[in-house]
Amino acid sequence: MKIKVFCHSLLSDWNHGNAHFLRGLATEWKLRGDSLDVYEPRDSWSLTNLISDRGVGAVREFRRAYPSLNSISYDLKSLDLEMALADADLVLVHEWNDHELVRRIGEHHRRHHHRYRYRLFFHDTHHRSVTDPAAMAAYDLSNYDGVLAFGEVIRQVYEEKGWAKRALTWHEAADPRVFHPKPSNRKDGDLVWIGNWGDEERTEELHEFLLRPVKELGLRATVFGVRYPDHALRALAEAGISYGGSLANHAAPDIFSHYKVTVHVPRRPYTRLLPGIPTIRVFETLACGIPLVSAPWQDSERLFTPGEDFAVARDGDEMKSKLSRILDDPQYAANLADHGRRTVLARHTCAHRVRELDMIVDEINREERTTVTYR
Structure with a gap:
């Protein structure tokens, strides 16, 4: 063809x-x-x-x-x-x-x-x-x-x-030839997030579901992405989060291998106007076999099984609780990551x-x- x-x-x-x-x-x-x-x-x-x-x-x-x-x-x-x-x-x-x-x-x-x-x-x-x-x-x-x-x-x-x-x-x-687990004994921190700050479409959400939980839990965290204005960089620094700058998408699996958990923070248009659309980073992240905690989004099309493919946090306090459980319970973290990856391989490549x-x-x-x- x-x-x-x-x-x-x-x-x-x-x-x-x-x-x-x-x-x-x-x-x-x-x-x-x-x-x-x-x-x-x-x-x-x-x-x-x-x-x-x-x-x-x-x-x-x-x-x-x-x-x-x-x-x-x-x-x-x-x-x-x-x-x-x-x-x-x-x-x-x-x-x-x-x-x-x-x-x-x-x-x-x-x-x-x-x-x-x-x-x-x-x-x-x-x-x-x-x-x-x-x-x-x-x-x-x-x-x-x-x-x-x-x-x-x-x-x-x-x-x-x-x-x-x-x-x-x-x-x-996801393309599982690129996005797959890359086991590593080296850990550069607890949490990593790969995403762009963008057009202020999720500023409040990033503060609630990423910056404040990391700061209050005292996690070692790094963020990669582009279009971070000065106020966003200041907010990262105040939360104790390192900024890694721009990252080629195909490099994400290597980065994920050096951290214990990641999060998904949907942009406001998707949570309020477009339920059922997770964006491609969820597919890619799960394919890499790293435990994921997501801020709320309505999986109305049943692409995944929330709670089994990834953990769901309804607010900032619940995000802290979910992150703590993953970091404190390696078996739970491994089960979550494995379930999410198997779902992608079975349905979403x-x-x-x-x-x-x-x-x-x-x-x-x-x-x-x-x-x-x-x-």
């Missing part, structure tokens, strides 16, 4: 979660022998910030970690879609793309549908459908075969607003998602053949 992906960036995961999932999907497609072309805009926001933050060596680091993956950089004005899409069987266009590009690819699909017959999907892995609906409504998806939404609640938004002819739920997942997408495409093809037969 010939697959074309148009994304914000494959090369950079700087504040860009879709790169995590895309790299795992791309690896899976390559391993099973599919032809894959990934297109990303030249000098994308994420790539520009990555190079500014960590230098061009960060791109070389990506190539060493993923030697089989590469992307094609393009300028929108000169992008030749006739050449790019001529032999496609499946095309995925991520939501962090220019509105014009999304429209032009849809127009190509409409004009050449009977000639090339590729399947075209819009891939939504963000909360803008509920936090910035005007921007999402401006995407012309009329010529797309459907939307792949990374949570049921987002699928329902597309359906209710009529933004696309078809919307389907397609969750993110990129191989699972590739097979699910195959089934989605097959179902649409059957629907179309049936419609033509009875026309």
Whole structure:
């Protein structure tokens, strides 16, 4: 199968979660022998910030970690879609793309549908459908075969607003070839958190579920991530938490191996507006086999078994209690980590998602053949 992906960036995961999932999907497609072309805009926001933050060596680091993956950089004005899409069987266009590009690819699909017959999907892995609906409504998806939404609640938004002819739920997942336990006898501390401070979408939550519990328990803790303003760095220092700076996502398993526990602190849009969506870091963290304590989020789609795959803390006091139990009871910690990892391997790997997408495409093809037969 010939697959074309148009994304914000494959090369950079700087504040860009879709790169995590895309790299795992791309690896899976390559391993099973599919032809894959990934297109990303030249000098994308994420790539520009990555190079500014960590230098061009960060791109070389990506190539060493993923030697089989590469992307094609393009300028929108000169992008030749006739050449790019001529032999496609499946095309995925991520939501962090220019509105014009999304429209032009849809127009190509409409004009050449009977000639090339590729399947075209819009891939939504963000909360803008509920936090910035005007921007999402401006995407012309009329010529797309459907939307792949990374949570049921987002699928329902597309359906209710009529933004696309078809919307389907397609969750993110972990690549267990990269995200797996890396046993180490060396411990650099008690707790580690890998996440970005970002746009103040979870400032209160980070104070309640991370900073205060660490400070009050006197834990040795480190935080990695980007977009930490001065007040955030001061807050970390006041809590006695070390700041490790920017971290390549593929380096997370090594970091996890040197700590005893981690936490998940969902952003406010996900807990209040998008229940059921854990974000990809939960899949990756559990795949690494480190005990996880999560701040509250509603697993309405039953992706996991809260309390068995990970511990759940309803407030800051409960977070302190859960962290203390994990740190004081190695058997409980090991059981929790093992259960979470087994759940990911059984249900939530990129191989699972590739097979699910195959089934989605097959179902649409059957629907179309049936419609033509009875026309």
